[in-house]
Amino acid sequence: MDSSERRNIILKNYQDNTNRKDVEDSDYIKVNSRNASCIDNINIYIKINDDIIEDIKFNGEACVIAISSTVTLINNLIKKNIDEALNIIDNYEKMVDGLDYDSQVLNELLAFDDISKQPSRKICATLASRKIKEILEKSM
Amino acid sequence: MNREDFNMLKKNIVYLDNGATTLKPNCVKEAIDDYYDNYTANAHRGDYKTSLVVDNKYEETRSKIKNFINAKEGSEIVFTSGATQSLNYIIFGYFKNVLQKDDEVLITVSEHASNILPWFILTKEIGIKVKYIELDENYKVTIDNVKKAITNKTKVISIAHITNVVGDIRPIEEISKIAHKNNILLVVDAAQSIAHTKVDVQKMDVDFLVFSGHKMYGPTGIGVLYGKYDLLEKMHPVNYGGGMNALFTKDGYIELREVPIRFEAGTPNIEGVIGLSSAIDYINNIGINNIEQYERELRKYLIDKLKELDFIEIYNSNTDSGAVAFNIKNVFAQDTAIYLDKYNICVRAGNHCAKILSDALKVNNTCRISLSFYNTKEEIDLLINVLKNSKNIYNEIL
Structure with missing residues (x-):
């Protein structure tokens, strides 16, 4: 992906507030994700129904990479079953770590393909994926 | 003052994080x-x-x-x-x-x-x-x-x-x-x-x-x-x-x-x-009184210049020491710090180990400039120029 295409996706999703809201519904599992070494801090709300991720919302404060990667990941995970979702997260994290990954399942998450060259931004790009993965694994 | 005593200042950086640590002569x-x-x-x-x-x-x-x-x-x-x-x-x-x-x-x-x-x-x-x-x-x-x-x-x-x-x-x-x-x-x-x-x-x-x-x-x-x-x-x-x-x-x-x-x-x-x-x-x-007087003047210069920028929010205009907490409006503090770092300007972003202050400031995170006697008006001018050009901040940091 070239740098302007990458930037356009990251910015578009950074400004997309569709799923950026707090949820007061007990059907959602709430989890907080923070990066202690910087100041990223978001709450994530996940609704799972019969193995399907019905909805994910989030809210909080974080840098452009953290927010945009959260939005992009959420857009990719909604309506997927848990196995599919974990496979997406697994390949996304491999990409961020600079390992071989399956680009077919990542869609717009490919905009974060050069994060592996910026070690200090890896924790930003995985702010949401780390915690969503934990929730999904517990829900299996 | 005394910039020649600091090798770090020969590395083309503007060091404005003296509240975190100072450079060593x-x-x-x-x-x-x-x-x-x-x-x-x-x-x-x-x-x-x-x-x-x-x-x-x-x-x-x-x-x-x-x-x-x-x-x-x-x-x-x-x-x-x-x-x-x-x-x-x-x-x-x-x-x-x-x-x-x-x-x-x-x-x-x-x-x-x-x-x-x-x-x-x-x-x-x-x-x-x-x-x-x-x-x-x-x-x-x-x-x-x-x-x-x-x-x-x-x-x-x-x-x-x-x-x-x-x-x-x-x-x-x-x-x-x-x-x-x-x-x-x-x-x-x-x-x-x-x-x-x-x-x-x-x-x-x-x-x-x-x-x-x-x-x-x-x-x-x-x-x-x-x-x-x-x-x-x-x-x-x-x-x-x-x-x-x-x-x-x-x-x-x-x-x-x-x-x-x-x-x-x-x-x-x-x-x-x-x-x-x-x-x-x-x-x-150098003399602690000389240091205090110089830093106070420098802070006034910095505050006056920052106040000219309507897209900057300053949280502590009315204090006398060398710390200035600010944000570019609608930009996350850390993104601002990363942007400034592109121009080798070092500022701190975050809550600065004062996590319960946010309730009083009504903002969780800020960028902090903290001055030393080795900082100059020219460095502040450079900072102000970089801030002035921050309209396309995301193009620069992504």
């Missing part, structure tokens, strides 16, 4: 090299020539610090690893043994974590209460609010001389008078003030005072705990081991060495002490 490095090249030995241990040189340098530094903060005696100066360790030592070595259940400690929400968390631990361990002196609309501590916060249970006021986010300068002398009139002890965190204004422990009449070497142009890992002698005599050691005992026997009897040696168990940070000694000479040569 060449003389500090050279003093440490000299120790390792010419007289390496342990302190208080050997009976040979180089060890004696170390002993002398070590105690000479204690005396230099005594003069620097105008303590009565050298024995009132304890070397620690930094302000954090000093505060923990005071709280767990002294106050844990004299405070009782329901006794109250007054702090403020703008204190550094190291002046909050140890007190929180005492609330759990011995049932003291932590109360907050209310801040005024400019986040300052007023004498009236100190008076209002004091009850007949108040035993300690523990506050910074200058805070690390807002940068407000506390009227320590007046607070001390009120505290002592009410039999309250005063602990002062001077980490942010020691390199920027005159700290005189007798004039301020503080009971304990702490600071770090690395925020005053010295090395990391060295700091100072000042305490009035009669209080230090009642303080318990937190660390036991070599150097601090006069005698011990196999049935468990321990005789401690004198104050302050009993608080410096183990091999001390000798290179740190020697580096700090050089840093104090360096500050004395």
